[in-house]
Amino acid sequence: MSRQSRIADTLTRAFSPQHLEVEDDSARHAGHAGAGAGGETHFNVRMAAASFEGMSRVARQRAVNEALAAEFAGGLHALSLTLRAPSELAAAAAAAPA
Amino acid sequence: MSQDLVAERITKDITENPVMLYMKGTAMFPQCGFSARVVQILSHMNVPFKTANVLEDMELREGVKRFSNWPTVPQLYVKGEFVGGCDIITEMYQTGELATLFSENGITHSVAA
Numbered sequence: 271m272s273r274q275s276r277i278a279d280t281l282t283r284a285f286s287p288q289h290l291e292v293e294d295d296s297a298r299h300a301g302h303a304g305a306g307a308g309g310e311t312h313f314n315v316r317m318a319a320a321s322f323e324g325m326s327r328v329a330r331q332r333a334v335n336e337a338l339a340a341e342f343a344g345g346l347h348a349l350s351l352t353l354r355a356p357s358e359l360a361a362a363a364a365a366a367p368a
Numbered sequence: 369m370s371q372d373l374v375a376e377r378i379t380k381d382i383t384e385n386p387v388m389l390y391m392k393g394t395a396m397f398p399q400c401g402f403s404a405r406v407v408q409i410l411s412h413m414n415v416p417f418k419t420a421n422v423l424e425d426m427e428l429r430e431g432v433k434r435f436s437n438w439p440t441v442p443q444l445y446v447k448g449e450f451v452g453g454c455d456i457i458t459e460m461y462q463t464g465e466l467a468t469l470f471s472e473n474g475i476t477h478s479v480a481a
Contacts (some may be wrong), residue, residue: 299401326457327452327456328450328451328452328456331438331452331453331455331456332437332438335438335439336438339439342439344464348402348440349439349440350402350454350455351455352455
């Protein structure tokens with residue numbers, strides 16, 4: 271199974287997200303330190319989950335990093351996280367022009 | 369250096385420097401896009417900050433991850449408190465929370481354009 275699939279599976283099980291995107295961004299970092307030859311080192315995750323309600327940014331990222339600790343230990347090098355509570359998505363949608 | 373000594377060094381860094389950035393490379397020559405972005409934000413805000421290059425010191429690199437309970441670099445500390453990595457600093461900059469944080473801590477910075 272690819273790391274991308276494993277990350278998606280792990281996060282789905284841990285957070286039951288309303289919204290989840292896992293994007294492999296490794297190609298953009300190819301050649302620099304930490305980018306392995308096989309790729310799958312840099313990912314972008316955008317996720318909305320009810321459990322983030324009332325949690326600080328640091329606490330949200332820590333929760334995700336802890337869920338993915340095995341991936342960090344196994345060569346995941348960089349994880350860019352955009353983490354939202356459902357109420358923040360609603361607020362953003364309301365603020366966006368129609 | 370033992371783990372204790374690394375933790376001691378970090379405690380000293382973040383106590384003595386109101387804005388302390390652990391990064392890859394230097395402010396002049398960042399060696400990672402995420403570190404570069406945080407340097408760019410702090411420089412743009414005219415915030416005085418000190419950096420430590422984790423690429424020059426493997427024990428510091430692992431030590432700061434352990435110290436902060438945070439698996440990646442860059443890491444920003446303000447007045448001894450861990451604020452976050454690149455994603456969080458970028459978001460806080462965009463929302464104006466970073467400027468508020470600096471104001472609340474008496475750290476000089478330029479007013480948002």
